[in-house]
Structure formats: C-alpha cells, structure tokens
Amino acid sequence: MSDASISDKPQKPIPRPSPESAPYWEAAAQHKLRVQKCNACGQHWFPPSQRCPHCTAADFSWAEVSGRGKVFSFVVFHRVYHPAFEGEVPYVVALVELAEGPRLLTNIVGIAPDEVRCEMAVKVLFEDVAAGVAVPKFTPA
Amino acid sequence: MNINPSTAFRDKCAIVGIGNSRLGKVPGVSSLDLLVEAMVNALDDAGLKTSDIDGLICRGPDDAYGHHQLIGARLGINANISTTMDNGGASQILSIAMAVMAIEAGLATTVLCGFGRDAWSRTHVTEEARVRNETRPASQRPREFGPEYGYFGAVAAHAFGAQRHMHLYGTTRDHFAEIAIAFREHALRNPQAQMKKPLTKADYDAARLIVAPFGLFDCSLRSDAAGAVIVTKKDRAKDLKQPPVPIKGFGSFNNLRGWFMDDNMVVTAAKKSGETAYKMAGLGPQDVDTAQLYDCFTYMVLTQLEDYGFCKKGEGGEFVASGALKLGGRLPTNTSGGQLSESHCEGMLQIVEGARQMRHTYGAERQVKDAEIALISGHGGNQVCHSTLILGRA
Ligand SMILES: [Zn+2]
Numbered sequence: 001m002s003d004a005s006i007s008d009k010p011q012k013p014i015p016r017p018s019p020e021s022a023p024y025w026e027a028a029a030q031h032k033l034r035v036q037k038c039n040a041c042g043q044h045w046f047p048p049s050q051r052c053p054h055c056t057a058a059d060f061s062w063a064e065v066s067g068r069g070k071v072f073s074f075v076v077f078h079r080v081y082h083p084a085f086e087g088e089v090p091y092v093v094a095l096v097e098l099a100e101g102p103r104l105l106t107n108i109v110g111i112a113p114d115e116v117r118c119e120m121a122v123k124v125l126f127e128d129v130a131a132g133v134a135v136p137k138f139t140p141a
Numbered sequence: 142m143n144i145n146p147s148t149a150f151r152d153k154c155a156i157v158g159i160g161n162s163r164l165g166k167v168p169g170v171s172s173l174d175l176l177v178e179a180m181v182n183a184l185d186d187a188g189l190k191t192s193d194i195d196g197l198i199c200r201g202p203d204d205a206y207g208h209h210q211l212i213g214a215r216l217g218i219n220a221n222i223s224t225t226m227d228n229g230g231a232s233q234i235l236s237i238a239m240a241v242m243a244i245e246a247g248l249a250t251t252v253l254c255g256f257g258r259d260a261w262s263r264t265h266v267t268e269e270a271r272v273r274n275e276t277r278p279a280s281q282r283p284r285e286f287g288p289e290y291g292y293f294g295a296v297a298a299h300a301f302g303a304q305r306h307m308h309l310y311g312t313t314r315d316h317f318a319e320i321a322i323a324f325r326e327h328a329l330r331n332p333q334a335q336m337k338k339p340l341t342k343a344d345y346d347a348a349r350l351i352v353a354p355f356g357l358f359d360c361s362l363r364s365d366a367a368g369a370v371i372v373t374k375k376d377r378a379k380d381l382k383q384p385p386v387p388i389k390g391f392g393s394f395n396n397l398r399g400w401f402m403d404d405n406m407v408v409t410a411a412k413k414s415g416e417t418a419y420k421m422a423g424l425g426p427q428d429v430d431t432a433q434l435y436d437c438f439t440y441m442v443l444t445q446l447e448d449y450g451f452c453k454k455g456e457g458g459e460f461v462a463s464g465a466l467k468l469g470g471r472l473p474t475n476t477s478g479g480q481l482s483e484s485h486c487e488g489m490l491q492i493v494e495g496a497r498q499m500r501h502t503y504g505a506e507r508q509v510k511d512a513e514i515a516l517i518s519g520h521g522g523n524q525v526c527h528s529t530l531i532l533g534r535a
Contacts, residue, residue: 013288021285047286053398073305073406076353081273081293090353093292095301095401103401107290113353118308135289 010083037063046102067124110139155385158187158371164484167365176257179367188382196252198236230521234528240372256489257367302406303440316458317439328478361480368489384535390422400524410527411448418529426450430512433491435520488519
C-alpha cells in the first residue's frame with residue numbers, strides 16, 4: 001500500500017461477520033451470492049442462522065442463488081448519519097426480495113433515487129470495498 | 142393460534158396515580174432521576190407513600206442493566222414483584238398488563254410502573270452524538286447487513302413501511318402531513334409540550350427530508366422525559382385521592398419474524414394486539430372516544446388507525462384527511478401533541494394522557510367531550526412488538 005492511499009477521510013463501515021455469516025461474506029468476496037438452503041424443507045433463508053426458520057432443521061447448505069429479485073420497499077437517505085456517507089446523499093437503501101424468497105437489505109445503484117419503485121426488477125452486482133471484502137448491491141435488471 | 146383473552150380482568154384494576162417529569166431538554170438529570178421524579182409525582186397524585194408500593198415494573202435506556210433495581214434503590218422500595226421490561230416501546234403498556242395479572246394472582250397489591258429516558262441529552266452531548274442521532278449503545282448496533290449500506294436508525298426502518306404503504310394504497314406525504322399538523326395543534330393547547338409554534342402545510346412541505354419518504358416533521362422528538370402510573374384493585378382505589386381510571390382490557394402481539402418479513406410493515410402487530418384488547422374489554426373500534434397512539438413517525442399512526450379498525454386497510458389516508466384526529470373530530474388522537482409534538486417517552490406519556498382524559502382532567506380546549514373510552518398503543522422493539530390498553534372513564 002502506498003502512502004497516497006492512506007487518508008484521514010472517514011471510511012464506510014466494513015461488514016464485520018459473525019461465525020454464522022462468515023460463509024455469506026466469503027462467497028460475496030468471490031462475487032457470488034449464497035444464502036442458506038434447508039436440506040429438509042427446501043426453503044432458503046436470510047439472515048444467517050444455524051437452523052431453518054421454516055422447519056427448525058439443522059441440515060442446510062450454502063446455495064448460490066440467481067441474484068435476481070424485486071424491490072419490496074426502499075428509502076432514500078438525505079440525512080448524513082455517518083461521515084463516510086457525506087458525499088453519497090441522496091442514496092437508496094432497499095429491501096430486495098430474491099426470486100428464491102429471502103429479502104436482503106442493500107443499496108440500489110445505477111439509477112436515480114427518484115426513479116426507484118417498489119416491485120422494480122433488479123439484479124445483483126458486487127462492489128469491492130476492501131481487500132478480500134465485497135458487498136452485494138443491486139441495479140435495475 | 143386462536144387465544145381466548147380472559148374477561149375476568151375487565152374493570153378489576155385501575156390507574157390511581159399519574160405523574161410525569163419535566164419534559165424536553167432537561168440537561169444534567171439522568172434517565173433514572175427523571176423517572177424517580179415522575180414516580181414521586183404519581184405517588185403524590187394518588188396520595189400514596191413508597192411504603193404502599195409492593196410491585197415495581199419499569200424500563201429505561203437499554204444500557205441501564207437491572208433498571209428496576211436501580212429505581213427501587215433510589216426510591217427505597219422492596220417489592221413482591223419487580224422486573225425491567227424488554228419489549229421496546231410496547232413495554233410500557235405491557236408493564237401495566239403485568240401489574241394487573243400480578244395483582245389478580247395475589248402477588249402484589251399496588252404496582253408502580255414507569256419509563257424514563259434522556260434521549261435529548263444523550264444525542265446532544267457531543268457533535269458526534271448529534272450526527273449519529275443514535276440512542277442505542279454502540280455494542281448493540283448492527284455490525285453487518287446495514288451499516289455497510291449506510292443504513293442507520295429508526296427513521297429509515299419505519300420509512301420502509303411508509304413507502305410500501307404508499308405503493309400498495311396510494312397513500313401520500315400529504316396524508317402524513319395531516320397527522321403532524323393535527324398533533325401540533327393539540328400540542329399548542331398543552332403547556333408542557335416541547336413544540337410551541339404552529340405547523341402549517343407549507344412548513345411541512347418546506348422541511349428537509351431525513352430519510353424519504355419521511356421529512357423532519359414526520360419524525361418524533363428527541364426528549365428527556367419520564368412518566369409513571371400506579372395500578373391497584375379498583376375496589377381498594379375508592380379510598381384514594383383521585384377517582385380510579387378502570388382498566389378495561391389489554392392486548393399484546395409480537396411479529397417476531399421481523400419487520401422486514403411477511404407484510405408486517407403494512408399490517409402491524411397492532412392488529413392482533415388490538416383484537417385481544419377489544420375482546421377482553423368487550424368493546425370494538427366504534428366504542429373508542431379517543432386514541433393515544435404510539436407516534437414515533439406519522440406513518441405509524443396511519444397504519445395503526447387501520448390495524449385497530451378505525452378505518453379499512455388502505456383507507457388511513459382518507460381517514461386522517463377528514464380531520465378525524467383533531468379535537469372535535471371523529472377520533473381525537475394524541476390530544477397532548479404526542480411524541481411528534483409534546484415529548485417522546487416511548488409511549489409512556491400516551492398512557493399518562495389517556496388516563497388524564499379518562500379523569501376528565503382538562504378544560505374544554507383539550508378535553509375530549511363526554512369521552513368514556515380511551516385506546517392507547519405501544520409499539521417498538523425492532524418495530525415488531527405491540528401492546529394495547531383500553532381505559533374507561535373514571
Ligand atoms: Zn426447513
């Protein structure tokens with residue numbers, strides 16, 4: 001790392017995984033979207049936990065999903081709650097419902113905030129935010 | 142699962158003491174001392190002494206561990222039953238429900254309930270605190286699935302529900318404005334309200350957006366505030382200083398699967414909590430003369446009006462636009478100004494106001510004329526916990 005890349009500029013929070021969520025972030029780092037899928041009832045779930053919230057089975061796999069979904073709802077941040085987002089407002093935080101069922105909190109990018117709509121079709125993309133860390137975001141499909 | 146709320150609790154217990162602390166900006170006073178102030182006022186109001194209290198159920202900021210013990214120590218109270226509640230803004234009504242159940246089970250006779258917070262002081266002590274506007278201790282904030290996306294705070298969480306409701310039912314910010322303006326009009330009749338100036342539609346429209354669809358006036362206040370009530374058997378209450386306010390029913394529901402799951406952000410836990418309370422009280426929405434609803438944000442009032450059956454789902458916008466919420470309207474709501482314009486005490490001041498309305502405390506400018514039934518709501522946790530209290534006329 002060169003000195004030029006070190007600055008006093010506030011940094012956006014980097015996700016701090018729990019043991020339960022580590023596989024999700026490891027997949028994201030490879031630009032893959034994986035969520036847990038129950039081997040007993042076949043349903044997907046998110047956020048991560050060690051048993052299926054649909055049937056309580058402990059038998060699951062981390063399944064790669066399509067990365068396609070729709071905007072269930074969204075909000076537009078105008079207020080700066082964290083100094084690293086000073087230059088970002090207004091920005092969209094959305095709840096995206098994946099085709100496989102689970103809903104993810106995310107950003108919608110590549111579209112003006114006032115053009116985002118509920119039920120809009122979106123697809124995943126990945127933003128590298130630090131060495132070995134990528135964050136899934138969504139853009140109009 | 143269908144439950145069968147017991148009608149045996151109906152009208153058995155009553156609120157006999159009501160108190161609040163100084164409200165608004167009370168720098169240098171801890172949340173605990175604010176609550177002690179409210180509790181002493183409630184005791185004075187009832188004509189009771191601390192030695193008469195044998196139950197203490199209360200709540201404060203989330204980082205006050207063993208909150209009821211801290212309050213008991215300050216008041217010099219030992220108690221047969223005592224605990225700190227953990228149901229967010231729904232805790233305050235739930236503490237009254239627990240008090241009734243404890244009294245009816247013979248575990249206590251006279252229960253002191255209350256909530257106090259120092260949210261204004263806490264969010265204004267430093268510039269950083271002001272920017273983050275966060276009352277939760279750092280250790281309890283999310284570490285992933287939120288902050289990396291710039292997702293912070295309760296405004297955004299509730300705004301998701303507002304946006305979804307707008308999408309499904311054509312609700313608009315003009316509807317939200319009706320709620321903010323009605324409650325501000327009420328606050329102007331309340332000398333202890335934080336907000337002292339009228340709010341016009343032009344003010345609402347000109348205000349900066351916080352997290353759209355919410356602007357400044359969709360959001361409740363940051364307040365240092367506490368409130369307290371005392372619950373005892375209605376027959377015992379006859380000997381006390383004030384006419385007892387009968388507790389007719391209560392309810393609770395928790396959408397524990399989450400605010401982001403199912404349709405919980407547009408059909409809230411208020412629906413099932415309300416059904417329980419109505420059944421216990423033997424009443425329905427048509428019987429309610431005044432509502433004191435948990436108004437952390439304008440939208441939460443609108444959805445609760447639907448969820449409690451004051452109008453159909455999706456028709457909350459029309460209902461508020463009709464002027465129903467104003468004093469003199471069909472359902473005078475948040476007659477103190479509520480959390481949007483009086484003071485934000487996580488629903489505790491809604492209980493205080495509902496009980497005072499049932500005592501017919503106020504002059505004509507603020508009293509709901511001939512009011513016999515008040516419905517009060519509590520909402521919180523991570524937007525999924527809800528409680529309901531129905532009071533009758535003293
Ligand atoms: Zn399963």
